Amino acid sequence: MDETGFDMAACLERVRLRDEDAARELVAQLLPLVTKLVRSHLPRRTSVEDLTQTVFMKLFANLDQFSGRVPLEHWVSRIAVNSCIKALRAEKIRPELRHADLSEEEVLVLENLAATAEEIRPDQELGARELVTKLLAQLNPADRLVIQLMNLEGRSLQEVRELTGWNLPVIKVRAFRARNKLRQHLRQLMKETPR
Amino acid sequence: MKNPPEALDRLLQAAARAPQGPPPPVPPALVARCVSAWRSAGELEETLLLIRWLRRSMAGAGALVLLSAAWYFGTPRPAANAEFYFEDSAVQIAFSQP
Structure with a gap:
């Protein structure tokens, strides 16, 4: 009880x-x-x-x-x-994310990322969240899930293992690949960002 | 432009820190909806069990009919005019006796 x-x-x-x-x-x-x-x-x-x-x-x-x-x-x-x-x-179709699809707040976050190495300001955190949501939509479900659980919800490898049933090496490899893909998408958007 | 890997980490950290408003309330009708679906699934399951039982009964009955038919047609029976031969042989036996 x-x-x-x-x-x-x-x-x-x-x-x-x-x-x-x-x-x-x-x-x-x-x-x-x-x-x-x-x-x-x-x-x-x-x-x-x-x-x-x-x-x-x-x-x-x-x-x-x-x-x-x-x-x-x-x-x-x-x-x-x-x-x-x-x-x-x-949900097989994943819409391609273009710079033109970003909101004003998301563009500000991108500009900030491109311009400085400092942490994103608290007033831009919501924009960062929205941008990450759009970037995650570009990944396959398993990659999206592992980033969501580990990077956004701050769950440990053990917790992810319990939630998904995947073993630890699988989670680590998936997280590594997911981050790489996310990095590529972000790099592409940053290239399109006017400086 | 800064190094993208660093940018990714900063972006993810900021996204994780982003305030999330209170979760929207759970619609009260959702409990009723889930329970109703559970009930319907149970009824469907009972119907499926009944259908499965009926199907097996039909298959069993069909097999019984086929076995009976095979036994009926497979057993050798005297021909239709065998009665004449029986009586004829009885007459011959009777006459052959001294």
């Missing part, structure tokens, strides 16, 4: 017996976690609600496979992340 008085094991047992109230309690309990993950890795043309529902359907369909050796939250996180990767893979 957790600090809120929610008994997960008992709830899962009732869900397995097809108790609808238990299913409602379980969804309500896990919904914040699932929506947070889905929002972080959402493909462009998919709604949060649709993907969240997909995650819960997978969760219910595979509930018998949950052994209880890891916390349910870890298991659900992995289902959510893998569902997002699958949805991202389905």
